[in-house]
Amino acid sequence: MVDIQEISAYLEQTLPALGINKKRELLRLLFEIIKRDGACAGRWLPAEKNMTFERAKSHLLRLRYPHSYASAPKNAFYLPKLEMDPAQRADLTPRPFYPKHIYIEASVQDSALTQRARQTFPQADFQVCSGKEKVGSARFSRRTETLLIHREKYDFLKPCPCSAGNAGCGYNLINLGFGCRFECEYCFLQQYQNLHAILLPANVQDFLDKIDGAHFNRGPFDRPRIGSGEFTDSLVFDELTQYSAQLVPFFRTRAHLQFEFKTKSTCIEGLLAQGGAENVVVGWSVNAPAFIEKVEHFTPSLAQRLQAAAQVVYAGYRVGFHFDPVVPFEGWKNAYAQAACQIADAVPAEKVAWVSVGLLRFSRELKKAVESRFPENTILDGEFLLEFDGKMRYPEVLRQEVYAYLVPLLQKLFPKAVVYVCMEKPHICPACFAG
Numbered sequence: 001m002v003d004i005q006e007i008s009a010y011l012e013q014t015l016p017a018l019g020i021n022k023k024r025e026l027l028r029l030l031f032e033i034i035k036r037d038g039a040c041a042g043r044w045l046p047a048e049k050n051m052t053f054e055r056a057k058s059h060l061l062r063l064r065y066p067h068s069y070a071s072a073p074k075n076a077f078y079l080p081k082l083e084m085d086p087a088q089r090a091d092l093t094p095r096p097f098y099p100k101h102i103y104i105e106a107s108v109q110d111s112a113l114t115q116r117a118r119q120t121f122p123q124a125d126f127q128v129c130s131g132k133e134k135v136g137s138a139r140f141s142r143r144t145e146t147l148l149i150h151r152e153k154y155d156f157l158k159p160c161p162c163s164a165g166n167a168g169c170g171y172n173l174i175n176l177g178f179g180c181r182f183e184c185e186y187c188f189l190q191q192y193q194n195l196h197a198i199l200l201p202a203n204v205q206d207f208l209d210k211i212d213g214a215h216f217n218r219g220p221f222d223r224p225r226i227g228s229g230e231f232t233d234s235l236v237f238d239e240l241t242q243y244s245a246q247l248v249p250f251f252r253t254r255a256h257l258q259f260e261f262k263t264k265s266t267c268i269e270g271l272l273a274q275g276g277a278e279n280v281v282v283g284w285s286v287n288a289p290a291f292i293e294k295v296e297h298f299t300p301s302l303a304q305r306l307q308a309a310a311q312v313v314y315a316g317y318r319v320g321f322h323f324d325p326v327v328p329f330e331g332w333k334n335a336y337a338q339a340a341c342q343i344a345d346a347v348p349a350e351k352v353a354w355v356s357v358g359l360l361r362f363s364r365e366l367k368k369a370v371e372s373r374f375p376e377n378t379i380l381d382g383e384f385l386l387e388f389d390g391k392m393r394y395p396e397v398l399r400q401e402v403y404a405y406l407v408p409l410l411q412k413l414f415p416k417a418v419v420y421v422c423m424e425k426p427h428i429c430p431a432c433f434a435g
């Protein structure tokens with residue numbers, strides 16, 4: 001762990017006249033350099049007689065952003081105040097999902113989902129409530145202690161909120177659930193979810209009722225795509241929710257549409273029980289095995305995900321794969337090429353409907369959440385710059401290099417699949433569609 005007090009004391013001693021904001025920026029830069037490269041503050045900012053803030057800052061920026069310092073606009077370097085809150089640290093103790101408190105909205109207290117929750121978690125404290133008020137744990141890290149089964153009233157069907165300036169792939173969302181029991185270090189819910197609980201709607205039919213008659217954009221795909229994995233993993237709670245038992249029969253009779261379960265889980269029993277559907281795609285988020293092991297806590301390994309993928313293909317579903325987030329760590333080319341070959345070995349290429357690629361990107365607010373929850377993370381060590389849409393991204397030249405390598409490789413391995421890049425400017429990958 002980097003000793004922030006030590007860096008602060010060093011700055012006091014080396015540049016004693018610094019104002020608060022200037023000191024904050026140098027502290028942030030030294031912290032990030034030491035976290036990534038080790039050593040101590042004096043190694044990176046040797047004491048010099050005539051050192052000024054400006055010289056110190058440009059020296060440290062050059063060290064922190066060796067590949068992009070010269071070309072990036074100066075306002076692309078995001079240097080927020082260091083505010084690590086140890087109380088927010090993620091709890092990585094393995095444990096089953098077993099909420100302590102289960103709140104049931106009065107209008108769904110007789111639903112099948114409520115009954116299953118009562119059978120599955122008999123030790124939980126059940127309370128009937130009138131809404132989301134007063135529900136949830138104090139901290140995000142304790143969100144799985146609370147489950148709310150509710151009736152969704154407004155947010156049924158919407159286009160994927162691809163950020164401004166990106167092309168958009170026509171994806172459509174039904175948000176069946178909010179919150180997840182996995183602990184991926186990059187997960188945007190850490191900063192986005194303000195109700196620290198798992199929310200599951202009991203009125204799935206109300207979502208499905210919005211689909212017939214709706215107008216959908218199909219993007220570069222043969223049919224419009226609808227998915228459910230924006231604010232949760234589509235299958236991680238399926239044993240409890242049994243949403244698959246409603247979704248698969250519904251979409252099976254609507255061949256002009258395709259539905260995607262987006263997941264990292266191996267919770268496929270519900271899907272297998274439904275017997276397959278050509279227009280239902282199970283889309284696995286995939287990554288290099290070492291990255292999964294280190295960063296996607298509590299999730300199944302790549303081999304386990306692919307075993308599940310082979311089973312759903314055998315049952316009659318098609319599959320998709322999302323290389324997202326790609327992180328260009330040392331040796332990334334081999335690692336991602338091997339993962340792609342592992343997928344090609346596990347499932348027949350003609351059953352792969354689509355493959356997406358997206359490099360790690362995140363809102364600036366997420367940076368602080370990740371620092372507090374995963375202080376030993378390495379995912380923030382990259383050269384992230386504030387980009388056109390307000391997101392932190394790798395420099396464009398690196399993104400182009402990754403896409404130029406991975407996209408043709410994936411197109412070759414999966415010739416029938418639509419290979420596309422996610423949340424990117426249209427020109428970033430001329431070889432494929434940018435969604």
Ligand code: SF4
Nearest residue numbers: 180182183184187232
């Ligand atoms: S699986 Fe998805 S929703 Fe769940 S923690 Fe990981 S990134 Fe977040």
